[in-house]
Amino acid sequence: MTKSSDNRTIxxxxxxxxFNAALAASGALLAAPATLRRARAAAPLxxxxxxxxTGFFAREGQNCKRGFDVAGPMLADMGMAVEIMMADTxxxxxxxxxxxxxxxxxxxxxxxxxxxxxxxxxxxxVAEQRGIPHVINIAAAPQITEQGYKFVFRNFATGPMLVxxxxxxxxxxxxxxxxxxxxxxxxxxNDTFGTAMSKGIGALFPKMDMPFEIVExxxxxxxxxxxxxxxxKAKATGAxxxxxxxxxxxxxxLIREMVKQRWEPMGVMTPGSPGTYEAQxxxxxxxxxxxxxxxVPWIDPKTAMSQxxxxxxxxxxxxxMLELNAxxxxxxxxxxADAHKRAGSAxxxxxxxxxxxxxxxxxxxxxxxxxxxDKGQNVNIASAALQNLERRPTVVLPAESAEAAPxxxxxxxxxxxxx
Amino acid sequence: xxxxLATELSTRDAVxxxxxxxxxxxxxxxxxxxxxxxxxxxxxxAYVGQAWNxxxxxxxxxxxxxxxxxxxxxxxxxxxxxxxxxxxxIGLFAAMAVAALxxxxxxxxxxxxxxSGVYFxxxxxxxxxxxRILFSHFDWVGAxxxxxxxxxxxxxxxxxxxxxxxxxxxxxxxTLAAGALVFVRLLAGTRLGYYWRAIREDQIAAQALxxxxxxxxxxxxxxxxxxxxxxxxxLAFYYNNLFPxxxxxxxxxxxxxxAPIIGGLGxxxxxxxxxxxxxxxxxxxxxxxxxxxxxxxxIKQLVYGVILxxxxxxxxxxxxxxxxxxxxxxIKERRK
Numbered sequence: 001m002t003k004s005s006d007n008r009t010i011x012x013x014x015x016x017x018x019f020n021a022a023l024a025a026s027g028a029l030l031a032a033p034a035t036l037r038r039a040r041a042a043a044p045l046x047x048x049x050x051x052x053x054t055g056f057f058a059r060e061g062q063n064c065k066r067g068f069d070v071a072g073p074m075l076a077d078m079g080m081a082v083e084i085m086m087a088d089t090x091x092x093x094x095x096x097x098x099x100x101x102x103x104x105x106x107x108x109x110x111x112x113x114x115x116x117x118x119x120x121x122x123x124x125x126v127a128e129q130r131g132i133p134h135v136i137n138i139a140a141a142p143q144i145t146e147q148g149y150k151f152v153f154r155n156f157a158t159g160p161m162l163v164x165x166x167x168x169x170x171x172x173x174x175x176x177x178x179x180x181x182x183x184x185x186x187x188x189x190n191d192t193f194g195t196a197m198s199k200g201i202g203a204l205f206p207k208m209d210m211p212f213e214i215v216e217x218x219x220x221x222x223x224x225x226x227x228x229x230x231x232x233k234a235k236a237t238g239a240x241x242x243x244x245x246x247x248x249x250x251x252x253x254l255i256r257e258m259v260k261q262r263w264e265p266m267g268v269m270t271p272g273s274p275g276t277y278e279a280q281x282x283x284x285x286x287x288x289x290x291x292x293x294x295x296v297p298w299i300d301p302k303t304a305m306s307q308x309x310x311x312x313x314x315x316x317x318x319x320x321m322l323e324l325n326a327x328x329x330x331x332x333x334x335x336x337a338d339a340h341k342r343a344g345s346a347x348x349x350x351x352x353x354x355x356x357x358x359x360x361x362x363x364x365x366x367x368x369x370x371x372x373x374d375k376g377q378n379v380n381i382a383s384a385a386l387q388n389l390e391r392r393p394t395v396v397l398p399a400e401s402a403e404a405a406p407x408x409x410x411x412x413x414x415x416x417x418x419x
Numbered sequence: 420x421x422x423x424l425a426t427e428l429s430t431r432d433a434v435x436x437x438x439x440x441x442x443x444x445x446x447x448x449x450x451x452x453x454x455x456x457x458x459x460x461x462x463x464x465a466y467v468g469q470a471w472n473x474x475x476x477x478x479x480x481x482x483x484x485x486x487x488x489x490x491x492x493x494x495x496x497x498x499x500x501x502x503x504x505x506x507x508x509i510g511l512f513a514a515m516a517v518a519a520l521x522x523x524x525x526x527x528x529x530x531x532x533x534x535s536g537v538y539f540x541x542x543x544x545x546x547x548x549x550x551r552i553l554f555s556h557f558d559w560v561g562a563x564x565x566x567x568x569x570x571x572x573x574x575x576x577x578x579x580x581x582x583x584x585x586x587x588x589x590x591x592x593x594t595l596a597a598g599a600l601v602f603v604r605l606l607a608g609t610r611l612g613y614y615w616r617a618i619r620e621d622q623i624a625a626q627a628l629x630x631x632x633x634x635x636x637x638x639x640x641x642x643x644x645x646x647x648x649x650x651x652x653x654l655a656f657y658y659n660n661l662f663p664x665x666x667x668x669x670x671x672x673x674x675x676x677x678a679p680i681i682g683g684l685g686x687x688x689x690x691x692x693x694x695x696x697x698x699x700x701x702x703x704x705x706x707x708x709x710x711x712x713x714x715x716x717x718i719k720q721l722v723y724g725v726i727l728x729x730x731x732x733x734x735x736x737x738x739x740x741x742x743x744x745x746x747x748x749x750i751k752e753r754r755k
Binding site for chain 2: 054058062090093094097098101102104105117118121122128129141142144146147148149159195199
């Protein structure tokens, strides 16, 4: 994804003046009368940001870091000064714990992180023991916010939320396009993530009154070098749609095999996994990447804040694709800075109280206001139906955030519309 | 036996050992939470490294899947605690038994059918890997969603239930690491220890001398597995969450063996020295790259890897024998 295509909408849709006006409006909304009575926190809030910058999850961790990097200067311009203290968890829970201790020792007043559930749980425990607020940017294990923690807040969807939102969007897509398939094949990578998604779908699919039936579930090895047998099996079912849960290279392999075997279902739509909206997917598949749909949490292209965020991201990281990890990481800093501003202090208890009262209407990711329930979980996070159009991930649902109308059924592999 | 061990120490050894113990005991009163957490992890690796050292360094049986025993110990004690309210002080024995049984199965399959060397190592990796996959589908312990222990923010310590502050966990792992060192040293001085070393040096010769090779190799695996499981129990209650990929993963097995190899394979103090070196090196490089303003991800790992390579190349016997010789320590230690 190039910078120009990333920011195509942003640059044309918003001026700095318009953004400033929107900021003023959102600032007024955030600044409740009680807040106005408080003195503005003088010193910047010291935020310890943890992410797996190296190791197995390095790619995702680097995306998180980009979100943190944009957040600092952008929030400062919004009157919320923060100091980002970055730490690498090295994709290792042991290191995550010591890194959290180190950040606190160096003066971090709030922690954000980490992306990996095991690491996040380790950091949450340190935060709780030390009485330092912890805002989770990304981690889906539901139990993290079921521990009765008082200082832990999560602004990310749990695993079941991801599945419910993903399946719900599939229904919405059928309603929006007036086309309802009758059968589907579910294919998933047989690793930790894929297995969890499979179990989630198995448990929630029957409860969601879905208009189609899953006629076959096919698991494949994450290190598979060939998916011809799996695709042959899926094709033989004659299913109307394919629901894959993939990671990256396997998603490319899957589409290539479908093209090779000339299997043209009505659509390919993942109920909530990565792999189909990444730069390498477009680069490797070209026109065959078009029209694939992923239902995942995503950046709302319609808010002034997200547009400014995207613009700054493009300026700072030319050539890098803006995606959900950066978006959620930015939002975590926003939540922290907002709480600091309202608390008027960096006292941990005051910050935690302010975090509990969080209610941010305008933000970056698709979904309702940023707010936490009594367990510290944001339950307003929604997913977007993200369709590949003109070699970029394009929000097609929900309607209020859509950049384009969904295309379903998708054109055949040889169709001229694919360009 | 302890008296024998004490008589083997020279005055210099005794002074050094006492100083080290006093420093470690005093650490929670001197260092901050960050350094304490670093030392705690170092001691953990010293402990599990010692357990692995018993099997590889003394008995000569290469295991590259010791994460299996960490995971089994961790999950057994945690499941007993969560599902049946069995405190870890009791669950510990069940954890040791389960891990010892797993070790016995692997050992039996390998030693009965003449699998040894790298093939034995591959077998241990295979068992660890398929157990990871098994636990990834084991809903009773959370499968891939993770298994979480109830967390209490305590200011007091409860050793029976392993609930308490970081300082409590620090003293627990310090005791375990010191205990393992003494235990392995004492065991190595017994007839069993001599049998192990004979098997390590030349299995056929040992067999010709009448040593029941199968039995004593099995004993090495079983004892090492049970010891490692104790480390797993500690890990479970310290972190309060378990994910199959984290505890059974091959990276966990590799982490366990690095300290004894760097410190000195087959030496009693090698795992401790290796764990300290690796821990200090890791954190030191993190701090050094930060202080130097180096933002490039991976630089630390690169330097870390190069240093480990240099150590292995320049001091293939490990650091501890070199240090011991230079400083004039006289503790009897034998290595291949």
